[in-house]
Amino acid sequence: MKYVDEFRNQKLSRLLSEQIHAIVKKEIRLMEVCGGHTLSIHRFGIPELLPPSVHLLSGPGCPVCVSDIRFIDHAIALARLDNVIITTFGDLIRVPGSTSSLEKEKSSGADVRVIYSSLDAIEIANQNPGKKVVFLGIGFETTAPSTAVAVMTAAQEHLTNYFVLSAHKVMPPVMEALIDEGILIDGYIAPGHVSTITGSAMYRFIPEKYKLAVVISGFEPLDLMQSIYMLVRQIEEGRPAVEIQYRRAVRPEGNPKAKTLMNEIFELRDDWWRGFGIIPASGLALRKKYRQYDASVMLPVSVEPPIEPKGCLCGLVLKGLKKPVECKLYKTACTPDHPVGACMVSGEGACATYYRYGKE
Amino acid sequence: MCLSIPGQIIKIEGNMAEVSVNGTLVKAGLHLLDNPSPGDYVLIHSGIAIQKIDEEEAKETLRILNSLGDSPSLFL
Numbered sequence: 495m496k497y498v499d500e501f502r503n504q505k506l507s508r509l510l511s512e513q514i515h516a517i518v519k520k521e522i523r524l525m526e527v528c529g530g531h532t533l534s535i536h537r538f539g540i541p542e543l544l545p546p547s548v549h550l551l552s553g554p555g556c557p558v559c560v561s562d563i564r565f566i567d568h569a570i571a572l573a574r575l576d577n578v579i580i581t582t583f584g585d586l587i588r589v590p591g592s593t594s595s596l597e598k599e600k601s602s603g604a605d606v607r608v609i610y611s612s613l614d615a616i617e618i619a620n621q622n623p624g625k626k627v628v629f630l631g632i633g634f635e636t637t638a639p640s641t642a643v644a645v646m647t648a649a650q651e652h653l654t655n656y657f658v659l660s661a662h663k664v665m666p667p668v669m670e671a672l673i674d675e676g677i678l679i680d681g682y683i684a685p686g687h688v689s690t691i692t693g694s695a696m697y698r699f700i701p702e703k704y705k706l707a708v709v710i711s712g713f714e715p716l717d718l719m720q721s722i723y724m725l726v727r728q729i730e731e732g733r734p735a736v737e738i739q740y741r742r743a744v745r746p747e748g749n750p751k752a753k754t755l756m757n758e759i760f761e762l763r764d765d766w767w768r769g770f771g772i773i774p775a776s777g778l779a780l781r782k783k784y785r786q787y788d789a790s791v792m793l794p795v796s797v798e799p800p801i802e803p804k805g806c807l808c809g810l811v812l813k814g815l816k817k818p819v820e821c822k823l824y825k826t827a828c829t830p831d832h833p834v835g836a837c838m839v840s841g842e843g844a845c846a847t848y849y850r851y852g853k854e
Numbered sequence: 855m856c857l858s859i860p861g862q863i864i865k866i867e868g869n870m871a872e873v874s875v876n877g878t879l880v881k882a883g884l885h886l887l888d889n890p891s892p893g894d895y896v897l898i899h900s901g902i903a904i905q906k907i908d909e910e911e912a913k914e915t916l917r918i919l920n921s922l923g924d925s926p927s928l929f930l
Contacts, residue, residue: 495860495875495876496860496862496895497860497895497907497912498860500912500916501916503919506919506920506922509922510919510922513922528856529856530856530857555856557856583900610900610901611881611882611883611900611901611902612900612901612902613883613901613902614901633856633900634856636856636858636899636904637856637899637900639886639902639904640883640899640900640901640902640904643883643885643886643902646885685856686856687856687857687858687897687899687904688856690858690897690904690905691904691905713857716919720915720919739915741908741911741912741914741915742907742908742909742911742912742915743858743897743905743907743908745908749886749904749905751886751887751888752886752904755885755886842857
């Protein structure tokens with residue numbers, strides 16, 4: 495497959511590995527904040543290609559994982575309304591809420607549908623004029639523009655039965671929150687497809703204020719190895735900066751059209767993150783102008799008080815403070831078939847990734 | 855979740871395109887692109903093309919990687 499196979503060349507991966515071994519002198523801790531990176535790193539065995547002094551940590555990069563239990567409970571309450579169709583991306587339906595899950599609601603008769611495109615929900619709304627169709631908007635800056643396209647389409651088509659429950663989030667505040675909490679890292683492997691939309695300028699505060707390295711990385715093994723090489727160089731040479739490795743998909747300015755549309759539909763709000771609590775200006779809410787599409791405004795429901803799953807360390811795993819194997823529930827009470835927490839549900843959650851690739 | 859797959863635009867109708875992803879045709883919205891045309895490689899995320907892939911930059915990255923071992927300083 496073009497733009498994939500060329501970036502999986504094993505000989506070049508080994509050469510990059512040698513280069514990294516040759517220049518590294520100190521202990522280096524790098525964090526990725528994208529579930530796609532978590533998955534690629536373990537799928538392609540990247541840690542085995544690195545010197546023991548280079549440590550990779552997983553951060554809060556899996557949207558399903560960071561979505562707070564209050565959001566899951568809110569979606570469940572909406573699913574229980576009459577004449578409502580819930581539309582969502584796959585993994586979310588299995589995330590346990592306080593006392594139920596969307597999957598359980600579906601088996602009790604709620605209309606919950608898994609979709610693959612944000613525009614599928616528009617089509618379902620058109621086909622079901624007598625029903626209210628709610629799209630569960632999760633994901634970072636990569637995904638929020640797709641939801642914005644759907645809201646704009648609903649406005650153009652004068653749809654009155656399409657709604658979004660937004661848990662969309664933006665990356666920089668949580669990256670700053672991690673540093674402020676004192677998580678020990680030397681640099682970030684910054685998310686590739688988030689940056690496709692946003693560009694690179696939003697990370698500048700990380701080298702400027704915190705003197706940490708940032709490289710925006712692609713997802714193939716050569717992308718990740720080159721990014722790690724670039725980070726190690728920045729760190730060893732003491733010149734933290736924001737660099738783009740994933741240049742075939744990330745321009746410094748991002749995608750201006752997507753940013754404009756995202757800004758037209760959404761505004762920043764303080765938002766809940768699993769494991770972090772409320773982070774200021776870290777979430778995206780629909781602007782008042784588009785409130786007729788905002789499920790949290792137009793479809794009032796009472797949401798049960800949150801009960802976090804007992805013993806689950808997902809919140810600490812998302813901060814890079816615990817590895818999945820350090821959780822007593824991992825592989826015992828908590829497995830991909832019977833997940834206790836969100837980090838085991840999502841295919842790109844750290845716990846599910848460790849489980850799948852047999853990490854001890 | 856932020857996974858995006860590369861594909862090539864085959865046909866455009868209004869705001870929608872048929873995109874070939876490794877030979878399989880999928881539909882993708884073109885709302886976020888400027889001047890898309892058939893033949894362009896794009897990244898698709900949740901049914902929407904989020905960016906054109908820059909062929910020259912892809913070649914340049916591979917050129918740098920292929921020169922590895924000759925001159926490591928080419929990296930930066």
